[in-house]
Amino acid sequence: MNRIRxxxxxxxxxxxxxxxIYLCGGDPSAEDSxxxxxxxxxxxxxxVELGVPFSDPAADGPAIQLASERALAAGASLRSVLQIAxxxxxxxxxxxxxxxxxxxxxxxxxxxxxDIKAAGVDGLLVVDLxxxxxxxxxxxxxxxxxxxxxxxxxxxxxxxxDRIAKTxxxxxxxxxxxxxxxxxxxSLGEAGARARKLSETSGVPVAVGFGVRTGGDARDLSQGxxxxxxxxxxxxxxxxxxxxxxxxCAALGALVRELxxxxxxx
Amino acid sequence: MTIxxxxxxxxVRGRFGxxxxxxVAETLMPALRELxxxxxxxxxxxxxxxxxxxxxxxxxxxxxxxxxxxxxxxKYGATIWLKREDLAHTGAHKVNNTLGQVxxxxxxxxxxxxxxxxxxxxxxxxxxACALLGLECEVFMGARDVERQAPNVQRMxxxxxxxxxxxxxxxxxxxxxxxxxxxxxxxxxxxxxCVGSAAGPKPYPWIVRQFQSVIGTEARAQMLERAGRLxxxxxxxxxxxxxxxxxxxxxxxxxxxxxxxVEAAGEGLSGKHAAPLxxxxxxxxxxxxxxxxxxxxxxxQEAHSISAGLDYPGVGPEHAYLKDSSRAEYLSVTDEEAxxxxxxxTRLEGILPALESSHALAALPAIAKQLGPDSEIxxxxxxxxxxxxxxxxxxxxxx
Numbered sequence: 001m002n003r004i005r006x007x008x009x010x011x012x013x014x015x016x017x018x019x020x021i022y023l024c025g026g027d028p029s030a031e032d033s034x035x036x037x038x039x040x041x042x043x044x045x046x047x048v049e050l051g052v053p054f055s056d057p058a059a060d061g062p063a064i065q066l067a068s069e070r071a072l073a074a075g076a077s078l079r080s081v082l083q084i085a086x087x088x089x090x091x092x093x094x095x096x097x098x099x100x101x102x103x104x105x106x107x108x109x110x111x112x113x114x115d116i117k118a119a120g121v122d123g124l125l126v127v128d129l130x131x132x133x134x135x136x137x138x139x140x141x142x143x144x145x146x147x148x149x150x151x152x153x154x155x156x157x158x159x160x161x162d163r164i165a166k167t168x169x170x171x172x173x174x175x176x177x178x179x180x181x182x183x184x185x186x187s188l189g190e191a192g193a194r195a196r197k198l199s200e201t202s203g204v205p206v207a208v209g210f211g212v213r214t215g216g217d218a219r220d221l222s223q224g225x226x227x228x229x230x231x232x233x234x235x236x237x238x239x240x241x242x243x244x245x246x247x248x249c250a251a252l253g254a255l256v257r258e259l260x261x262x263x264x265x266x
Numbered sequence: 267m268t269i270x271x272x273x274x275x276x277x278v279r280g281r282f283g284x285x286x287x288x289x290v291a292e293t294l295m296p297a298l299r300e301l302x303x304x305x306x307x308x309x310x311x312x313x314x315x316x317x318x319x320x321x322x323x324x325x326x327x328x329x330x331x332x333x334x335x336x337x338x339x340x341k342y343g344a345t346i347w348l349k350r351e352d353l354a355h356t357g358a359h360k361v362n363n364t365l366g367q368v369x370x371x372x373x374x375x376x377x378x379x380x381x382x383x384x385x386x387x388x389x390x391x392x393x394x395a396c397a398l399l400g401l402e403c404e405v406f407m408g409a410r411d412v413e414r415q416a417p418n419v420q421r422m423x424x425x426x427x428x429x430x431x432x433x434x435x436x437x438x439x440x441x442x443x444x445x446x447x448x449x450x451x452x453x454x455x456x457x458x459x460c461v462g463s464a465a466g467p468k469p470y471p472w473i474v475r476q477f478q479s480v481i482g483t484e485a486r487a488q489m490l491e492r493a494g495r496l497x498x499x500x501x502x503x504x505x506x507x508x509x510x511x512x513x514x515x516x517x518x519x520x521x522x523x524x525x526x527x528v529e530a531a532g533e534g535l536s537g538k539h540a541a542p543l544x545x546x547x548x549x550x551x552x553x554x555x556x557x558x559x560x561x562x563x564x565x566x567q568e569a570h571s572i573s574a575g576l577d578y579p580g581v582g583p584e585h586a587y588l589k590d591s592s593r594a595e596y597l598s599v600t601d602e603e604a605x606x607x608x609x610x611x612t613r614l615e616g617i618l619p620a621l622e623s624s625h626a627l628a629a630l631p632a633i634a635k636q637l638g639p640d641s642e643i644x645x646x647x648x649x650x651x652x653x654x655x656x657x658x659x660x661x662x663x664x665x
Contacts, residue, residue: 055565056440056551058447059291065434077563102289103550107564128289128550132279153293155454164292178293179452 026076192224218262280468386418463506482516
């Protein structure tokens, strides 16, 4: 079974939400990324969402924009992010989900998905590829045995959410609020309950992200019934505040442990 | 459904051939659908069309004149007709689209309008429509452009709009568009995003083209009346491509009319430029598949043009289709050539054109030479050049 699906089964059997941590590949350097991903796994992250930096991240708030800019300034690309994945995979069995925008994937060429799989990545989330545009890449992902993770938003009508959920082979990513990453979500409990309902009707795990920052937020979602909890901007900010690889790993580790406790507080 | 004679537009998929589509975050998809349905209903509604036509006639001053420019005609060696969009209210064609969209937004019950702007022309046109129709207006503008285009910033403020300086990325037009999209994701229920060019996700390229098609419809009728025949060629500058697609829309079905789009070659196509059709690759930017300027890694590159309105690394998807299908031909002219054409029109005809429009003018000698002295060429003079005075005087060492 794909690592991503197994993660959710294991978490469910332990009566908790799965914890998913977003890190921007190459922020602030490729070496840092490898160490940070390992630190996230060691501290209890179930899945690392490995971001491919993009020059025009229109769905992201300031924290992830800046992470993307730092990574690009350090020379990051889809190629270098795949090297990060390979380096992580050489030492770890943690689940990796590649997260990014469509254009760098297109520019990489027809070998993109098979190279992503070969680098040890388990799944794919393309944030600017809604249902109507996704079928081609989704089929290719299926051929490469990459789990497909689509998004639903609070603005998505129920009937459309069901159709989107049917295409999920990893999990369904439910956006907690109408806004970009890193914004504030006022009712995570409600978002958790919406996730549980979606999960019950669709039969796929539903993780909630956007605006999740603290252990308390993770607890609210977990108790609301989310199968998974995604934290991005808060993780990126924790790293950006530190000056050495060790300090970055320590700060990330502390945040991940706090979030993991929240995920377990059922 | 494919609409014949309309650049092979597939309304369901929002595609012009292989180009277009809606590559945006899921949060926006229901709003784009709502907008599409509202537009189609309004466009079919004689009441809406009459209200818009009334504004275009008595507020904008349409039909804009078709002017026979005799002195540049003899200079360039062909009969040159200028479609005077520079005489439209606010000084450019942009208002055709903003009045249409703001009227539509009001009909949809939206309370707030956001827009992106580069040089500030679309920002001013949006702020104008919002002032007239009583809607709240917020314009996103790259921090660098806010500095470069101070008079338009003041105009927008006088019109009651808030101007938000965007610091992210390179702080220019594409970053302003990113920021407008980010705002819209968070405010989509009560806010309409008034996209300024025939670019962006479905249904924007189609909506903007329809609102701008008044240029081509008028120009075609005026040519038949004044010249007694259709032009041999039509010419317009292309940044995102809204004035061009508005003009082209009137002539696409006339297969004998050659269509030329002129991009900004900036410092030259081998250096810094803004010519994705002439020297870019296919990619996805701001919600649509089209030609873009990008690195081999798929990162979008900064564009360069002396004309802020053409300074954009992407282009509307219908132009990509017209290029690939060879229905239109795309050329490019440099900053220097555009500046020379600006001076020439000013001196010979007493019309100070916008730097954007000067790109179309600069292509005329080569097109006239190709078509011969008996040919009739129609050019879209998309805007007036008062806004460019500082840039022009600086470039000419006259300031």
